[in-house]
Amino acid sequence: MDDERTDRTEPVQDGGPRRRISRKNVLKAAVAAVPLPMLLGGVALARDTKPSDGLLTPTPYCDDGDHPTPPQMEGPYFKPNSPLRDSLIQPGTQGTRLTVSGFVFGLTCQPLANVLLDWWQADVNGAYDNVGFRFRGHQFTDQRGAFKLTTIVPGLYPGRTRHLHVKVQAPNQPILTTQLYFPGEPRNNTDPIFDPALLMNVRQNGSAKEASFDFVLRVRGGTTPTPTGKPTEPPGGTWSAGTDYRAGDQVTYDGAPYACLQPHTARAGWEPPAVPALWRRT
Known part of the structure; x- marks a missing residue:
């Protein structure tokens, strides 16, 4: 199977191939290198593209014709039956507060309501709760296709960069399992499954951080009927x-x-x- 993250090539006059660099790939590379305190945006978001009749690139955003970004591995720490909640903060929770917000769109960049998002992540020390449901929870997009999660910046554990896990499912549609990443992380360069296509926009807000990310699912059409x-x-x-x-x-x-x-x-x-x-x- 071809690697869907590989850029396309085009012939040139001298007979050799040249790599076609899209605006999206340039943005992704730039954001990956920007230190976190400086970042105010940069990764294209689906909300920036107007709805159209043409099909758009699935996950993570509607943009300019790159290959679709594949799902990422579930990993060993997923647990079903997470509680319904939009905040993973509990009394005594330690760590830097993080708010993740965004939208879920279909292939025509129309918002999708009632989409299930099931989140799980490591705590500030890089550990997962495999007994209970700390830092685990699921929620649904509202009628605008919007979601908002309140949590903390996850800690590091051996072999991985900082990341959030999520399963995303529109009603009566397949499940997308993927991971979201933070720009400016040194381990982004050494994590074997890190994908810059899954970088969030992150900015500092006082002592907390705010992140944004838009999902695009392989769903035709728009908002689910209320x-x-x-x-x-x-x-x-x-x-x-x-x-x-x-x-x-x-x-x-x-x-x-x-x-x-x-x-x-x-x-x-x-x-x-x-x-x-x-x-x-x-």
Whole structure:
């Protein structure tokens, strides 16, 4: 399989190839080298591109025709059933406060509502909580396709640069598993899976840091219709939209049994077969 991160080449008059450098790659390289306190932006964001009928580059932003950025590995520390929350800060949490905000778009750069984002990361010492759910949580984009996460800057552990893990899933669509990175980190140059296409924009705000990143999923169309809240009964099942489910609840859908993995309010498009992050077939 070709490496999707490899730049395209074009023929030149002398018969040899030349590398086509896009505006996006120039921006990515520049941002990777900029010290963090100086950075006020630079990586193109999907919100900067107007909606159009043409298909745009999936993840991480709508830009000028580079190859799609592939998902990144899940790693060994993912746990299902994270709590529904948009802040991973708890009493006594140590570390530099970090706010990550952005939007989720489809291929036509239209915002996607009700998209699931499941986050996990290391604590300030570089350790993951594999017993409980510290620095783990999931949330959903609002009707504007926007999300906001409050957490801390993760610590370092051997072999890796600083990063955040996330799974992103639009209703009834495949899951994107990827990682987000910080500009100006020395270990960006030695981390074997670091990808500059997944750099966040990060700036200092007092003693805290603010980051922004826009996802583009392989989804055609735009905003998911707003759920009406009116329960609907699918054929042959007890699952219904508008119902508040708790972890462990049992339902049937289209003749098959399912167990709820995490608390949520059911919505159209989140039927059990379509959202494995919320339901497990039993």
